[in-house]
Amino acid sequence: MILDYPLIWGFLIAVAIFAYVILDGFDLGIGILYPTTKDADERTLMMNSVAPVWDGNETWLVLGGGGLFAVFPLAYSVIMPAVYAPIIGMLIGLIFRGVAFEFRFKSSVERRPFWDISFFAGSIVAAFCQGLVLGTLVQGIEVVDRTYAGGWWDWLTPFSVMTGFAVISGYALLGATWLVMKLEGVPQAHFRRVSKYAALILIGFLLLVSMWMPFINESIMEKWFSFPYLLYTFPVPLLVAVTTLVLWRALMSDADYTPFLASLVIFLLTYVGLGINIFPYVVPNVYTLWEAAAPDSSLKFLLVGAVILIPMILAYTAYAYYVFRGKIKSTEGYH
Amino acid sequence: MDSLAVDLARFQFAFTIAFHIIFPAFTIGLASFLAVLEGLWLWTGRDVYLRVFKFWLVIFALSFAMGVVSGIVMAYQFGTNWSAFADKTGSVIGPLMGYEVLTAFFLEAGFLGIMLFGMNRVGKKLHFFATVVVAIGTALSAFWILSVNSWMQTPAGYAMNDVGQFVPADWWAIIFNPSFPYRLVHMVLAAYLTTAFVVGAVGAYHLLKNRFNAAAQVMFSMAMWMMIVVTPIQMLAGDYHGLNTLEHQPAKVAAMEGHFDSQGPAPLILFGWPDVEAGETKYKIEVPYLSSIILTHSLDGVVPGLNEFPREDWPPAAIVFVSFRIMVGIGVLMLLVGVWGLWSRIRGRLYESEWLQRASIVMGPAGFVAVIAGWTTTEVGRQPYTVYGLLKTSESVSPVEAPAVWASLVIFVAVYCIVFGVGIFYIFRSMAKSPDASQGVEEGVPVRTAGITPAQALQPHEGDRSHDS
Numbered sequence: 159m160i161l162d163y164p165l166i167w168g169f170l171i172a173v174a175i176f177a178y179v180i181l182d183g184f185d186l187g188i189g190i191l192y193p194t195t196k197d198a199d200e201r202t203l204m205m206n207s208v209a210p211v212w213d214g215n216e217t218w219l220v221l222g223g224g225g226l227f228a229v230f231p232l233a234y235s236v237i238m239p240a241v242y243a244p245i246i247g248m249l250i251g252l253i254f255r256g257v258a259f260e261f262r263f264k265s266s267v268e269r270r271p272f273w274d275i276s277f278f279a280g281s282i283v284a285a286f287c288q289g290l291v292l293g294t295l296v297q298g299i300e301v302v303d304r305t306y307a308g309g310w311w312d313w314l315t316p317f318s319v320m321t322g323f324a325v326i327s328g329y330a331l332l333g334a335t336w337l338v339m340k341l342e343g344v345p346q347a348h349f350r351r352v353s354k355y356a357a358l359i360l361i362g363f364l365l366l367v368s369m370w371m372p373f374i375n376e377s378i379m380e381k382w383f384s385f386p387y388l389l390y391t392f393p394v395p396l397l398v399a400v401t402t403l404v405l406w407r408a409l410m411s412d413a414d415y416t417p418f419l420a421s422l423v424i425f426l427l428t429y430v431g432l433g434i435n436i437f438p439y440v441v442p443n444v445y446t447l448w449e450a451a452a453p454d455s456s457l458k459f460l461l462v463g464a465v466i467l468i469p470m471i472l473a474y475t476a477y478a479y480y481v482f483r484g485k486i487k488s489t490e491g492y493h
Numbered sequence: 494m495d496s497l498a499v500d501l502a503r504f505q506f507a508f509t510i511a512f513h514i515i516f517p518a519f520t521i522g523l524a525s526f527l528a529v530l531e532g533l534w535l536w537t538g539r540d541v542y543l544r545v546f547k548f549w550l551v552i553f554a555l556s557f558a559m560g561v562v563s564g565i566v567m568a569y570q571f572g573t574n575w576s577a578f579a580d581k582t583g584s585v586i587g588p589l590m591g592y593e594v595l596t597a598f599f600l601e602a603g604f605l606g607i608m609l610f611g612m613n614r615v616g617k618k619l620h621f622f623a624t625v626v627v628a629i630g631t632a633l634s635a636f637w638i639l640s641v642n643s644w645m646q647t648p649a650g651y652a653m654n655d656v657g658q659f660v661p662a663d664w665w666a667i668i669f670n671p672s673f674p675y676r677l678v679h680m681v682l683a684a685y686l687t688t689a690f691v692v693g694a695v696g697a698y699h700l701l702k703n704r705f706n707a708a709a710q711v712m713f714s715m716a717m718w719m720m721i722v723v724t725p726i727q728m729l730a731g732d733y734h735g736l737n738t739l740e741h742q743p744a745k746v747a748a749m750e751g752h753f754d755s756q757g758p759a760p761l762i763l764f765g766w767p768d769v770e771a772g773e774t775k776y777k778i779e780v781p782y783l784s785s786i787i788l789t790h791s792l793d794g795v796v797p798g799l800n801e802f803p804r805e806d807w808p809p810a811a812i813v814f815v816s817f818r819i820m821v822g823i824g825v826l827m828l829l830v831g832v833w834g835l836w837s838r839i840r841g842r843l844y845e846s847e848w849l850q851r852a853s854i855v856m857g858p859a860g861f862v863a864v865i866a867g868w869t870t871t872e873v874g875r876q877p878y879t880v881y882g883l884l885k886t887s888e889s890v891s892p893v894e895a896p897a898v899w900a901s902l903v904i905f906v907a908v909y910c911i912v913f914g915v916g917i918f919y920i921f922r923s924m925a926k927s928p929d930a931s932q933g934v935e936e937g938v939p940v941r942t943a944g945i946t947p948a949q950a951l952q953p954h955e956g957d958r959s960h961d962s
Contacts, residue, residue: 210606213561217602221594223568228591231583231658238572238579239891245573246901249566250908256562257912260555264919304580304656310897452584453660460588467595474603481607481614 163458164451167229168440170464174225176429178218180332180422185212187333189255189281190326192274194352200345201274207340207486209259214475216252229457232304233440233450239306240299241291241313248287255280282326289325293318296435297374301444317374324363328425331356335418338409342485346414353417354409361402364428368395371435377443378435394431398424498895499887502574505902507872509566511865512909516560518864521635521681522688523553524628526715527608531621541707548708548928549692552920554609559916561602563909574898578879578889585651585659585667586641593637601630635681643673645880646871647741659880671741675734676871682727683867686827687860689719693830694857695924697850704844708928713853714843717834724828731824732787738871739788742881743797744806745874748813750784750796751777757795759784764818767810772800774814808876812869819866823859830856 185208192201208215226234238245258277265273290313297317300308334353338346372378401423408416438446451457527549534542568590571579607615607623615623650666651659661667696713699706739746747753751762751774761784765777785794799807830852837846875881879889 210610213558213605214599214602216561216565217594217598220565220568220598221591223572224587224590224594227568227571227579227583228587231580231587234572234583235576235580235891238569239576239893242573242891242893242897242901245569246904249569250904252565253562253908253912257558257916260558261915261919264555264922305892306576307892310894452587453654455661455664456584456588459661459664460591463592463595467599471595471599471603475599478603478606481611 163454163461164229164447166461167225167451167457168438168447170461170468171222171225171229172429172433174218175222176426178215178222179429180425181215181218182212183329183425184208184332184336184418185215186255186281186285187329187331188337189258189277189333190285190330191333191337191349191352192278192281195345195348198270200348203341203345203486204337205259205262205277207337210482211478212256212259214478216256219252225460228460229452230440230445230447230450231452233445236299236301236304236306236441236444237295239310240308241294242310244287244290244294244313248284248291251280251282251284251287253280255284281329285326285329286322289322290314290318292325293321295442296321296371296378296432298443299441301441317370320363320370321367324360324367327356327359327363328428331360331421332418332425335405335421339414339418340486350409350417354406357402357405357409357421360424364398368431375435375442391431391434394427394434398427398431401427496887498893498898499890501895501898501902502890502893503886505574505898505905506570508902509563509570509905509909511868512913513560513563513567514864514868515861516556516563517631517634518684518687518861519691520553520556520560521631521684522686523549523556524624524631525685526688526692527553528621528625528628529715531624535617535621541711544708544928545711548923548926550609551923555916555920555923557601557605559913563913566905572891573901574891574893575879575889576891578884581658581884581889582645582880583658585661586644588661589637589641589644589668593634593641597630597634597637600633601627604630632681635684636677639677639680640668640670640673643676644670646670646676646875647672648880648883659883672734672737675730675737678730679727679734679867680864682723682730683860683864685719686723686727687864689716689723690827690830690853690856690860691858692716693720693834693853697853698924699927700844701847701850701854702927706927706929710844712928713850714838716853717831717838717843720827720831721835724824724831728824728828731821736788738874739797742874744799744802745808745813745871746788747797747799747801748808748810748874749817749870750788751810751814752784752796752798753800754798755795755801756798757785757789758782758793759788759796761787765814767814769807769810806877808874813874816866816869816873820863820870823863823866826856827859827863 188204188208192204195201195204223234226237254276258273258280262270262273262277293315294313297315299306299312331353334349334356337349338353341349401420405417405420405424408420436442438448440447440450527546530542530546530549533539534546604623604626607620608627611623612620644667647670648659649670650661650663652662654660692712693716696709696711696716699709700713703709735746735749738749748767750759751765751767752759753767753772753774758781760779760781762774762777762779765774765779767774782792784796785792788794788796799810830849833849833852834843837843837849843849877886878884879886
């Protein structure tokens with residue numbers, strides 16, 4: 159049987175990155191939303207709502223990066239130098255927020271605000287840098303002779319800064335709706351309000367990005383404004399609009415789960431729209447999936463493991479979420 | 494690429510990985526220790542094991558979090574600073590790292606939450622299962638990443654394609670490349686020893702305060718058993734690893750030994766300073782025949798010297814020579830502490846010997862120093878190559894200019910020193926809390942009900958002091 163391994167892997171890497179975006183999205187979002195409350199107990203609740211799962215969420219980032227290295231080494235080797243500074247910024251941000259999960263409970267009460275700031279700043283910097291990477295990739299990077307040939311400030315453009323802010327607002331929405339789902343009473347009402355603001359800001363950014371993007375990249379223009387493509391692409395914004403309505407109605411009612419689920423759907427649709435824009439490239443307008451792929455022997459070898467292990471990972475990850483299901487009652491923890 | 498950028502990228506990698514390795518070296522051993530403790534608790538029902546378990550669980554969580562965040566940095570270093578290396582070797586070592594993520598990282602992360610927070614939610618047996626799974630995950634992680642590192646040292650099972658990439662030819666040969674089994678055993682034992690010395694030091698610290706502290710006795714006794722059993726095995730494993738290196742990377746062994754000329758019989762240079770300019774090891778103190786005996790297992794076997802190899806292929810001899818001696822020296826000290834502990838135990842004075850406890854405290858960080866010295870030996874000894882004999886370090890770096898690498902290096906150094914410095918401080922503070930007064934003891938169960946050890950049984954009135962906090 160002949161399988162198109164690069165295509166399969168392109169899909170799998172896309173799934174891994176999407177899993178990362180939504181999973182770490184809501185826990186980064188919780189960090190981003192830290193300043194919306196000053197109450198120390200509420201902050202503890204917020205952090206504890208993701209403490210058992212954040213590490214697993216971040217592992218998808220390692221799978222995305224490591225997977226790219228393994229199956230599209232050429233893409234990995236030209237993208238990383240191109241987004242050098244944002245990647246370093248993201249890593250530093252992730253360090254500050256990751257350790258805050260532990261350090262916040264180990265520090266004295268007077269020093270706790272320092273780790274609150276570390277959690278907030280780390281989360282927002284990581285989210286912003288991920289948005290910068292996204293914007294840089296969509297714009298396209300300069301490659302000569304299998305090597306990145308641009309400068310080391312090329313990633314900094316008005317467009318990439320805007321995608322940076324867009325990602326922050328998106329994660330904030332995921333975090334706020336997650337908290338609507340996990341909290342109750344006064345804090346829940348608080349984050350229901352926050353969700354509304356986050357939703358409005360995100361929709362604003364989505365409109366802005368959608369209008370701007372075709373002018374950044376010609377092949378995207380072609381996909382959105384020429385006839386056969388239009389049939390594939392047009393439903394995406396339509397569905398986003400419908401889901402946004404669902405989200406808004408859910409936020410106006412007292413639904414617990416619907417706001418988060420609707421936010422996930424918005425992310426999925428946006429991601430699919432982005433995928434349509436980029437496909438069949440892995441490095442936009444430079445390398446297609448097939449040009450950047452490792453030899454089939456590498457792809458096959460890792461695919462065997464992925465086919466067996468990813469369902470297992472999903473199963474026990476789901477189990478971990480199931481164990482910690484339901485509302486966060488108190489400030490329980492092992493600390 | 495200018496050589497400054499290469500050196501900066503090398504230093505950045507060395508710095509970030511040396512900081513990173515501290516945490517996994519500790520958590521690999523600690524995860525297994527925790528699994529054993531919880532198993533003993535379930536098996537014997539003795540409360541003291543649970544107390545020791547909870548004491549170390551807090552420390553495990555702290556080190557694991559730091560291991561995770563410093564590890565994510567490593568996953569991206571290949572691309573940011575070593576993109577040429579990534580392009581050329583990704584097809585071969587990338588999938589191995591992919592397997593590390595799929596088999597180990599997700600497993601650890603998936604069950605860590607249950608291990609840390611889930612005791613009251615899933616029940617004892619399932620919680621024990623989660624602890625064991627986390628321990629297995631740490632070991633699997635070691636398996637894959639050491640396979641990757643070993644392939645860079647002793648590449649096998651590959652072919653080259655027309656754009657100069659390594660491509661896989663035989664996965665079995667790639668994974669089980671010639672130096673892998675030796676390096677895996679050597680490193681996993683090193684992790685166990687590192688943990689044993691930390692646990693021993695913490696146990697000793699609390700015993701010095703109160704030698705009837707039952708939890709401290711458990712820690713100290715278990716650590717002492719590990720030291721006396723594992724240190725000799727580790728020395729044997731190190732010897733085999735050295736022979737393997739002699740076979741596949743003789744220039745590295747020449748640098749480790751400080752030999753410039755091949756000779757047989759070859760003396761073992763205990764101390765000295767390899768002067769590369771002069772082409773000789775100065776101020777040396779040597780034991781005749783011993784190098785031949787160790788490396789060839791015969792009295793007059795020929796041991797290669799650096800002069801056998803072209804000068805441009807020499808690793809930085811002085812660093813390799815010195816770091817190797819630090820590692821071996823610590824190994825010898827570890828054995829002495831282990832023997833001392835066994836001797837005290839036989840005499841029935843394990844918990845009374847204050848000098849043994851002081852020595853154990855001094856040796857607490859010894860494992861970390863030995864691990865970093867050992868890795869320095871093998872990694873610097875691999876120079877001037879990233880993939881030994883095939884891909885030069887200077888041909889592996891990214892097209893990133895020196896100022897960018899400088900800037901990121903400065904940031905990493907500052908952030909690591911602050912964040913991990915604070916983290917290590919919190920770890921010390923957790924260690925300093927008495928394990929008998931530690932939090933989370935089962936409700937309604939008196940602290941010492943089941944935890945009476947023979948020493949306490951003999952002197953019950955003094956045993957009451959173990960309630961001190």
